[in-house]
Amino acid sequence: MGKYILQRLTLMLVTFFIITFACFALIRMLPLPVLDPGDVHGQIAQLRREAMGYNKPIIEQFVIFMKGLFTRWDWGVSDKLYLGQDVWKLFVDKLPPTMLTNLYSILFAIPVGIILGIIAALKKNSGLDHFISTSTMVFISVPSFVYASLVQYFLCFKLGWFPLIMKTGTNYFTKDMFLSMIPAVFSLSFGVIAGFTRTTRAELTEVLTSEFMLLARTKGLTKGQATVRHALRNCMVVILPAIFGDFIGIMSGSLIIEQIFSIPGVGKLYLNSINAPDYPLFLLLSCFYLAVGLLAGLIVDISYGFIDPRIRVGSKK
Amino acid sequence: MAEKNMMIPAEKFTFVQKDAVIKDKKLETKARSYMADAWIRFKKNKSSVVAAIILLILVLYAFIVPLVSPYKVADKDPDKRYVSFPPFVRSVADQNRGILDGAVQITSINEVGYQRLLAMGEETSMNPVIRITGMTTTQEKQRGKMVDVHFYSLEVNAYYQIGIVYRVLSYNEYERIQAWQKETGIQVIYPWVESKDIKNIEDPNIWYKVSDNKGTAKLDKQGNRVPAYSSNAAIEGAPYDSIRVPSDDGSYIYSIHKSGAVQVRMNYYNYTIFVTGHHPDHLFGVTSKCEDLMTAIGVGARFSLVFAICVSLINLTIGAVYGAIQGYYGGYVDLILDRISDILSGLPFTVCVVLFQYHMAGTKFGVIGAFLLAFVVTGWIGMAHLTRRQFYRFKGQEYILAARTLGASDKRLIFKHIFPNAIGSIITSCALVIPSVISSETSLTYLGIVNVSREFGASLGDLLSTGQTFCQKYPFALFFPALYFSLLLISFNLFGNGLRDAFNPSNRGLED
Numbered sequence: 001m002g003k004y005i006l007q008r009l010t011l012m013l014v015t016f017f018i019i020t021f022a023c024f025a026l027i028r029m030l031p032l033p034v035l036d037p038g039d040v041h042g043q044i045a046q047l048r049r050e051a052m053g054y055n056k057p058i059i060e061q062f063v064i065f066m067k068g069l070f071t072r073w074d075w076g077v078s079d080k081l082y083l084g085q086d087v088w089k090l091f092v093d094k095l096p097p098t099m100l101t102n103l104y105s106i107l108f109a110i111p112v113g114i115i116l117g118i119i120a121a122l123k124k125n126s127g128l129d130h131f132i133s134t135s136t137m138v139f140i141s142v143p144s145f146v147y148a149s150l151v152q153y154f155l156c157f158k159l160g161w162f163p164l165i166m167k168t169g170t171n172y173f174t175k176d177m178f179l180s181m182i183p184a185v186f187s188l189s190f191g192v193i194a195g196f197t198r199t200t201r202a203e204l205t206e207v208l209t210s211e212f213m214l215l216a217r218t219k220g221l222t223k224g225q226a227t228v229r230h231a232l233r234n235c236m237v238v239i240l241p242a243i244f245g246d247f248i249g250i251m252s253g254s255l256i257i258e259q260i261f262s263i264p265g266v267g268k269l270y271l272n273s274i275n276a277p278d279y280p281l282f283l284l285l286s287c288f289y290l291a292v293g294l295l296a297g298l299i300v301d302i303s304y305g306f307i308d309p310r311i312r313v314g315s316k317k
Numbered sequence: 318m319a320e321k322n323m324m325i326p327a328e329k330f331t332f333v334q335k336d337a338v339i340k341d342k343k344l345e346t347k348a349r350s351y352m353a354d355a356w357i358r359f360k361k362n363k364s365s366v367v368a369a370i371i372l373l374i375l376v377l378y379a380f381i382v383p384l385v386s387p388y389k390v391a392d393k394d395p396d397k398r399y400v401s402f403p404p405f406v407r408s409v410a411d412q413n414r415g416i417l418d419g420a421v422q423i424t425s426i427n428e429v430g431y432q433r434l435l436a437m438g439e440e441t442s443m444n445p446v447i448r449i450t451g452m453t454t455t456q457e458k459q460r461g462k463m464v465d466v467h468f469y470s471l472e473v474n475a476y477y478q479i480g481i482v483y484r485v486l487s488y489n490e491y492e493r494i495q496a497w498q499k500e501t502g503i504q505v506i507y508p509w510v511e512s513k514d515i516k517n518i519e520d521p522n523i524w525y526k527v528s529d530n531k532g533t534a535k536l537d538k539q540g541n542r543v544p545a546y547s548s549n550a551a552i553e554g555a556p557y558d559s560i561r562v563p564s565d566d567g568s569y570i571y572s573i574h575k576s577g578a579v580q581v582r583m584n585y586y587n588y589t590i591f592v593t594g595h596h597p598d599h600l601f602g603v604t605s606k607c608e609d610l611m612t613a614i615g616v617g618a619r620f621s622l623v624f625a626i627c628v629s630l631i632n633l634t635i636g637a638v639y640g641a642i643q644g645y646y647g648g649y650v651d652l653i654l655d656r657i658s659d660i661l662s663g664l665p666f667t668v669c670v671v672l673f674q675y676h677m678a679g680t681k682f683g684v685i686g687a688f689l690l691a692f693v694v695t696g697w698i699g700m701a702h703l704t705r706r707q708f709y710r711f712k713g714q715e716y717i718l719a720a721r722t723l724g725a726s727d728k729r730l731i732f733k734h735i736f737p738n739a740i741g742s743i744i745t746s747c748a749l750v751i752p753s754v755i756s757s758e759t760s761l762t763y764l765g766i767v768n769v770s771r772e773f774g775a776s777l778g779d780l781l782s783t784g785q786t787f788c789q790k791y792p793f794a795l796f797f798p799a800l801y802f803s804l805l806l807i808s809f810n811l812f813g814n815g816l817r818d819a820f821n822p823s824n825r826g827l828e829d
Contacts, residue, residue: 141810
């Protein structure tokens with residue numbers, strides 16, 4: 001197992017560096033806006049660019065960048081959106097709203113999703129199951145921004161239960177703030193609920209028909225005991241890694257949902273940095289998304305090994 | 318030569334069992350091909366069949382509506398006044414059924430404003446007021462005594478509400494409109510009203526005598542409005558010889574001089590008929606960019622569908638070849654190719670799209686070319702995995718060994734023996750790739766990261782995002798694109814699932 005983790009970790013790091021380098025090179029190859037040499041800000045920007053290594057070969061620039069990164073954790077400064085500010089600080093400031101909305105949404109969505117999946121599997125082929133499966137199908141097919149718009153229109157505008165957009169400010173733990181996050185949390189949840197419902201239902205229906213369930217019943221367990229102790233535990237092999245993956249994913253957030261509900265989070269920052277364009281900010285956030293994606297994948301794969309003994313044995317070959 | 322010598326003459330062969338009785342009976346059932354079997358299984362799945370029908374309708378919509386619609390997506394009304402107007406069809410609106418009547422809500426309209434709307438209806442015979450939805454009365458002090466002041470909430474026809482507008486016409490156009498009026502009997506140009514006759518109000522919709530500069534109508538003894546049309550021939554722009562209003566005794570003037578042209582009061586609704594040749598009927602309403610929503614959805618959906626199919630085909634080809642090489646050769650080749658695809662699959666899709674847009678949107682590839690390439694960079698990986706798995710499944714089987722023993726080349730084994738077996742599952746997975754491409758393409762156009770509309774006229778993402786921005790005021794602008802888009806994705810997914818189950822007998826009963 002240790003060797004396997006090490007292997008995966010190395011691969012992940014290699015992947016991270018290759019893609020970061022590719023992104024870095026592609027960004028540095030883009031033409032920069034022309035500066036006004038008479039202007040003080042222009043002169044400062046020109047000096048900063050020279051310090052960053054522009055006009056030198058890409059490899060050399062990358063070395064300078066990496067050196068700054070490892071010695072001072074220096075990701076550069078924003079050159080358009082937030083002129084001269086440290087992009088890392090900007091990014092860290094935007095993390096809490098994103099993480100909170102995502103955290104709320106998965107804390108709400110995962111239990112609901114699993115419970116719905118269990119209900120659907122236990123009552124297979126009943127009206128309830130058809131209803132749950134159909135809605136799951138709908139929510140998986142349709143991207144979140146469609147129903148986010150509908151949530152905003154009906155819950156926030158027509159019924160007026162929640163504010164239209166998230167409250168501004170940095171007091172993230174007040175009641176008003178929580179209330180203003182709910183529409184976004186809702187919109188984020190639908191997809192997660194649908195995903196968990198589908199996985200749970202598919203796994204559980206398969207496990208419920210297997211022979212060891214019959215054995216469990218014949219040895220005297222009630223249906224409830226057999227389901228909870230045997231069937232559900234087997235389902236967890238698939239569900240738990242997905243939960244771990246989602247918990248890593250809370251950092252990344254959703255570009256669209258943050259846009260619709262004006263959440264001052266990472267997604268919004270990313271979108272702004274793309275449209276500006278603000279290259280240092282874009283580079284940092286791209287690396288961040290890359291890291292989150294890779295990490296989530298790694299955690300999911302490794303947790304499979306920890307949870308499922310069959311996979312653990314397989315990895316030793 | 319040696320081979321020829323080894324040949325055995327045909328007549329030396331005899332059948333061993335020539336006269337023997339063959340005991341086993343031939344199968345009496347009809348043989349059923351793979352396709353026929355899949356078709357039967359697909360038909361059994363009712364939801365997939367329904368989805369397939371809906372999908373067909375939606376696809377036909379996307380390809381037919383832009384062709385048959387009287388509007389092109391770039392068509393706008395002459396002055397771009399129809400901004401986010403609700404659904405309206407003249408023939409239905411006149412029946413007063415409460416649908417397709419172009420209704421918008423307006424509030425806080427005072428008595429004078431309300432009378433003005435009614436007067437517009439009187440002059441143009443297109444009454445903008447559909448119904449009064451509410452009225453508030455407040456007391457206000459006027460000239461020392463308290464009077465009731467009414468404020469109305471109204472539902473008005475947005476298209477009729479524009480009423481009369483001022484417009485400067487060239488002599489030529491002025492003549493053409495007159496000729497057209499005679500021909501069709503639809504009146505565009507209305508008699509001129511001098512603003513000095515109506516207390517210097519600059520409002521083209523006030524055509525009656527007023528008693529103050531707020532526009533309160535001065536009524537005659539029967540309680541009717543009195544026309545304030547000008548008959549001052551000194552300021553007449555050009556002679557008028559066409560339909561006249563009923564009250565006209567031939568002295569009213571219909572235009573005034575305006576720097577080498579004429580200025581007229583014209584009925585904007587009828588003018589759009591003159592310009593476009595048809596009523597401004599918009600079944601789904603008008604977008605915030607004055608486009609016909611129905612056509613725009615069609616054009617956007619057509620782009621999405623064609624784009625998604627192109628992406629899927631390219632990815633299918635690359636993925637199949639890559640996966641085939643991986644799966645067939647195995648060993649180090651597989652390991653190296655697998656690492657390459659592993660690394661590529663780590664690349665976040667948004668980053669990839671943005672980088673391609675930055676670099677290539679301005680070059681000859683254009684926005685759409687760059688977008689397509691971004692999809693191709695990582696899109697083929699899933700297909701490669703699938704093909705690789707299929708190859709591992711088939712390459713160890715006996716018939717491959719047999720073919721190899723007979724001297725078949727690698728190329729022949731891959732393309733003639735293994736690939737046809739794997740093709741079923743590859744193609745059906747394509748049916749599920751298309752909706753996912755549509756969905757991510759739309760997300761990116763929605764966010765405005767990729768601007769497809771500029772090159773292609775419209776995109777579903779743009780329609781959805783503008784619809785979302787204005788959804789509180791104009792819910793229809795969100796509703797129609799969202800409905801189309803959701804139905805498209807749901808039916809595509811259901812259809813794809815049905816197809817996958819139908820082509821994969823071992824999957825039967827497991828999938829929902």
